[in-house]
Amino acid sequence: MKDETIIRLAGGWKGSEIVGRTLLEESVLCFLEDLSREIRSNPMTRNREDCAAFAFWCRRKHLESWKEALNDRESRLGWGMIFHIAPSNIPTLFAYSMVFGMLAGNGNVIRISSRVMEDSLPLCQMIEQVMQQKRYQDIYENTLLFTCERGDGCIETYTNLCDGRIIWGGDKAIEELRKIPVRPGVTELEFADRYSIAVIDTEWMKQRSEEELQQLSYQFYNDTFAMDQNACSSPRLIVWKGEDRKCFETWWEQCMETAKRYELSPWKVSRKYEEVCLNIMETDQIEKVRFYDNRIYVADLQECPRNPEQYDGRFGCFYQCIIQNLEELMPSLNRKIQTIEYAGVSPKELQDRIVEFGAKGGDRIVPLGQALSLDYMWDGINLIEHLSRVICTVERRGD
Known part of the structure; x- marks a missing residue:
């Protein structure tokens, strides 16, 4: 032919x-x-x-x-x-x-x-x-x-x-x-x-050594920056289990250091800034936006959103919210939600909550650093x- x-x-x-x-x-x-x-x-x-x-x-x-x-x-x-x-x-x-x-x-x-x-x-x-x-x-x-x-x-x-x-x-x-x-x-x-998120326990994070934090941030970098967050399995929303603002700051400062290897062009910066500004105008859920040396933008949400996919992020733009228990996450797991990365929380408990709730999303539950690991189950x-x-x-x- x-x-x-x-x-x-x-x-x-x-x-x-x-x-x-x-x-x-x-x-x-x-x-x-x-x-x-x-x-x-x-x-x-x-x-x-x-x-x-x-x-x-x-x-x-x-x-x-x-x-x-x-x-x-x-x-x-x-x-x-x-x-x-x-x-x-x-x-x-x-x-x-x-x-x-x-x-x-x-x-x-x-x-x-x-x-x-x-x-x-x-x-x-x-x-x-x-x-x-x-x-x-x-x-x-x-x-x-x-x-x-x-x-x-x-x-x-x-x-x-x-x-x-x-x-x-x-x-x-x-x-x-x-x-x-x-x-x-x-x-x-x-x-x-599809849209993906990461769930991180603050108490677990606080117990990590400096060396462990560096390794975790490198794994997170590979999951996100390596693909400009374009991959459907790259997390854009970070859900913190437990409230500890100091823990958040420590994490993002470490991620900023790791992201210095990222090729950040003026076009990427302008697109990132434009997208976060549009979300600020279109929703009243964003409380504050934190800027980390222009490498990383982090927008604080008032609560865990019912439709996380509306908060799109690329080139180092992330959204974060706080929950006290995994049950609070379940209403957010609509059909658009694909991968849930975890650090410091039980994957079995996550799986059990999804099954009990009957959530339509959350098909993959993987450790932090394995978001892009394609498997025969997708x-x-x-x-x-x-x-x-x-x-x-x-x-x-x-x-």
Whole structure:
């Protein structure tokens, strides 16, 4: 199949039908291990934090650890060809999506946004280089990474051919892509705008040593600044369990020191300032805004908000509120709330409160520092199982 309107970035799929394979196939695990090694050794990618993080994540040892958690793995097959539409805010997310499709026994056609093509290109080149090895010819022929204009006709063409579709993007982008429906019976996943928070216990925080605070602030930096807070799992609202203003100040001062490594352009500063000013004008819940050397803005909220997602923050803009117990948090966990990071509170207690309350949000509960750790469970969905089907057999029963 020829399509002159696309720019091919990696892979050699030419439009032929792709059959489903078994889960976590040996050839796929070998390919990903080789890819991980190449990324870590190649000068184009080894010094890029986002590429290095992907390389560490797709190591064979890490991916094999999922085997026991995948139900009916031996009786599952991939659907065939999965069409992935990657987001425009995270340059490497296309690669993670590709891995999930591969592990689930599928061929993968992936559209990368032209807005992040330049940042995505080094990783695409590594994928192409490893795929070109003779032993990975089958993977090469069942994979295509490309970019095209947003309204290009190839998106409809590939949608009509696919056995499954994954859309990563904002609400508006998903609404637009829904106008190109998949065929009846085709599996589909949509990952729209989500919002994440962190819950920190002040008594626990006060007992941390200076060295521990430095490490925690570094982990928090990786969860937030490393992605300009663009990732849906990057916390924007900090919920303090227990009231201790001195503890808050100590924490943010330490975070400011850690954030000095952040590349803070004038454009980012102006956008950050504009967003917090707009929120001040649009709500009466902001009591005070604290500025930490222009690196970090922190807005104090009067109470834990019912709709936290209205308080958007990027480039080091955070909102904070106080609760006395975890029950006070539950009304805030609407469907938009994805990840809850915790420090000093019990994750089991958080889980129990969510279940008891019947909250619609709070799909992930992870330690501080692991907000960006993508897992096969995402937004409450087992991605590998969803991208495959069970071959079910029923024994003949006697009359």
